[in-house]
Amino acid sequence: xxxxxxxxxxxxxxxxxxxxxxxxxxxxxxxxxxxxxxxxxxxxxxxxxxxxxxxxxxxxxxxxxxxxxxxxxxxxxxxxxxxxxxxxxxxxxxxxxxxxxxxxxxxxxxxxxxx
Numbered sequence: 157x158x159x160x161x162x163x164x165x166x167x168x169x170x171x172x173x174x175x176x177x178x179x180x181x182x183x184x185x186x187x188x189x190x191x192x193x194x195x196x197x198x199x200x201x202x203x204x205x206x207x208x209x210x211x212x213x214x215x216x217x218x219x220x221x222x223x224x225x226x227x228x229x230x231x232x233x234x235x236x237x238x239x240x241x242x243x244x245x246x247x248x249x250x251x252x253x254x255x256x257x258x259x260x261x262x263x264x265x266x267x268x269x270x271x
Contacts, residue, residue, distance in 0.1 A: 234241040
């Protein structure tokens with residue numbers, strides 16, 4: 157049995173048997189070639205999907221490890237310097253409040269009796 161016949165599906169084997177009984181000649185070689193091309197394309201697509209999934213999984217695990225390391229270093233900094241971390245947090249909060257407050261705050265309404 158040739159290599160191309162080993163890769164065919166059951167449906168292709170049944171169609172091949174029908175073609176042999178009816179005397180199909182050149183159409184069979186085109187059909188064999190099409191089945192081979194589709195089989196290789198399906199295999200290549202599955203392999204590419206598996207490689208991509210593996211790469212995404214590796215990137216996710218690396219990101220989680222980096223995040224855990226950052227969390228550990230931040231926690232260590234806060235435990236060693238509690239006052240400094242409170243002042244840094246207050247300063248960052250103040251800056252965020254100023255930047256957000258200036259864009260969204262409306263000027264106070266002017267009373268109708270003042271010109």
